[in-house]
Amino acid sequence: MTTGPVVLDVDGLRMRYGSSDVLRDVTFQARHGEVLALLGPNGAGKTTTIEILEGFRMRSAGRAEVLGVDPARGDERWRARLGVVLQSWRDHGKWRVRELLAHLGTYYASYATGRIRRPWDAGELIDAVGLTGQADKKIRTLSGGQRRRLDVAIGLVGRPELLFLDEPTAAFDPQARREFHDLVRDVVSRDETTVLLTTHDLDEAEKLADRIVVLDGGRIVADGTAGELARRIAGEDEVRWTRDGQRHTHRTADSTRFARELFDRHGDEIRELEIRRASLEQTYLTLVHHAEGASR
């Protein structure tokens, strides 16, 4: 668990469009270096939340602090500490990859600090996001996946302390998705960047996020690690093993301890040990289903 300072602090956030509340009493925190995933069905309020925290939308009520600043009052210096990867934009087709990143980087130079060298050198950044072969290509000639890597590079060029990723891998093929996950993990571990991402991909949330916040109908219905959420709903893991040619199955809330005791007692006689945790998908569907039932 991350114990660094709080980077994102949201308390009682509310957003109202006309007479309908699309965010109600949303409260969560993220700490320095933490990757937080916002999960939820269509219309749950993920993009609205992220846009409020980026300073692009005014909230109706509640408190929000992003890197110690109210996003409604964030200035240029504050903005330079954030990285934003939007759901894809298609301008700049005539620019070459290296040119665009070098150009955008100049904006951040005056916000460098003793600790954070800004901007990220265009060549190094291009290598880091896996676009070395496309560095001198025009942006309009990039494939969809390469274009998305460029979007990520644009979000990273100022070496952000906090990175917002809104559905970063929508439309990625499995290989591009895997590479993107490696990239995010690299950036997070190298620069201790805090990340808030929205996704519909449960597998992605489980792989990337230290913590998952599930939004449904504008409310938080769960907040915890993938394991905690699964245990809260499913309660118990399933342990399976074979001994003397016989299959055994046991349900327990502490499968690690159970497995240790099993080996202490029977040693090498234990074969084909399997521990099945409730999948995040099952947990998620249960959570969202419960929340929908409750609001009816």
Ligand SMILES: Nc1ncnc2c1ncn2[C@@H]1O[C@H](COP(=O)(O)OP(=O)(O)OP(=O)(O)O)[C@@H](O)[C@H]1O
């Ligand atoms: N400008 C707006 N005016 C009125 N209602 C809006 C506006 N923007 C969003 N909404 C409504 O707010 C709710 C939350 O939308 P939001 O885009 O935050 O959801 P989301 O969780 O990001 O959904 P998705 O997964 O489909 O991207 C939806 O019911 C949407 O229709």
